[in-house]
Amino acid sequence: MTNQIVVAGAVIAGSAVLVAQRRRPPELAGRWELPGGKVMPGETEPAALARELAEELGVDADAVVVGERLGADVPVVGGMTLRAYRVGLTRGEPRPDDHRALRWATAVELPGIDWVPADRAWLDELITLLTFAER
Numbered sequence: 001m002t003n004q005i006v007v008a009g010a011v012i013a014g015s016a017v018l019v020a021q022r023r024r025p026p027e028l029a030g031r032w033e034l035p036g037g038k039v040m041p042g043e044t045e046p047a048a049l050a051r052e053l054a055e056e057l058g059v060d061a062d063a064v065v066v067g068e069r070l071g072a073d074v075p076v077v078g079g080m081t082l083r084a085y086r087v088g089l090t091r092g093e094p095r096p097d098d099h100r101a102l103r104w105a106t107a108v109e110l111p112g113i114d115w116v117p118a119d120r121a122w123l124d125e126l127i128t129l130l131t132f133a134e135r
């Protein structure tokens with residue numbers, strides 16, 4: 001059986017990353033994550049991420065530029081593997097179509113966020129990325 005990959009996007013703008021507050025399931029509701037979702041059979045990971053971000057953030061899929069991998073794969077309960085990518089948006093302002101809320105967070109704000117537990121694995125890489133991001 002193949003492992004289900006979940007792709008998550010670190011959408012960077014200036015020196016901030018977009019973080020999204022989950023509505024569900026109850027054990028994750030209210031906690032923050034990188035937006036994304038499950039890769040469907042036959043879909044490439046960048047295509048899946050563009051589709052998920054378009055659905056969740058109300059932006060055009062072709063405005064989603066998927067860049068390099070960020071950090072390591074993270075195994076999560078239920079036999080899934082989380083994989084993060086750097087993302088740029090060429091146009092559009094994200095809105096929370098599937099999340100409770102969205103916020104832009106800078107490097108100093110990241111450790112204080114109430115992350116979905118698995119996403120803490122990416123904290124150091126995110127901080128490094130934002131610290132050296134173009135201003």
Ligand SMILES: Nc1nc2c([nH]c(=O)n2[C@H]2C[C@H](O)[C@@H](COP(=O)(O)OP(=O)(O)OP(=O)(O)O)O2)c(=O)[nH]1
Nearest residue numbers: 006007008033034035036037038076082116118119
């Ligand atoms: N998208 C996303 N999911 C995450 C993150 N961290 C983390 O543990 N997860 C978990 C929560 C879920 O069990 C699973 C992905 O669920 P999802 O709800 O985002 O995916 P989806 O839209 O494709 O799923 P579905 O509800 O339509 O079935 O991965 C993260 O940073 N981003």
